[in-house]
Amino acid sequence: MTVQVLIFGAAARAAGTDRVAVRVMARGPDQDTTTAADVLKSLSEQHASLGPALVGARLAVNHQFAPEHQPIRSADEVALISLVGGG
């Protein structure tokens, strides 16, 4: 399955885009489920330019931080939350 991941800040500048697609092993009976940990792992394997931005990064799924085992489906809105720096 393919998951679209929104990216921001330095990660977006490094990749030259505001979203990337990652291919991940599909799980579950519908073959449309993966996990946050699998998406992060696939990001590092398939998008080398994101390397520095992945240090300490988390995923948000549908606008909430996702623990590593949280299921993700292809229709979910997934965002890479690299180290933030508001203020």
Added chain:
Amino acid sequence: MIVVVEICDGPVTQAVERGVLSRLEQSRAIAPSPAPAIAVVGARVRFDGIVRREEPRDGDAVGVLAALDYSAYEPMAQRELERIAREVGERAGVLAMAVIHSRGRVPVGETSFVLVVESAHRAPAVAAMGEFIERMKADVPIWKTPVWAS
């Protein structure tokens, strides 16, 4: 407690701040047990985040900034600001928190972040202010990009 959050375009101006503080007063007026601020608020602390001219650049070197560009992942940024304000404020026992953060370009010397905390006594407001800022810098999806002067 009352929480008011706004993410505004460009610097935090006095007009933006007046609007947010007006919303805070409106919320106070319709609270379950409305009380005028003068009856309950004994401390109000305020933090202004201002874009400074010098920032680290290329390791140990210092660069001269023209501005910072802020990008926010919305609506998550707004929700996280609200969630953190409520968690921190309720634990500290404050009465109200107002948060304003910029998106887009903020020139050097301009304000990009304002936090106002009200409580009955000094200690809760002071404690909540520090904790909120630390958590904001860790968890709120807002990023800043330097715009160098040269």
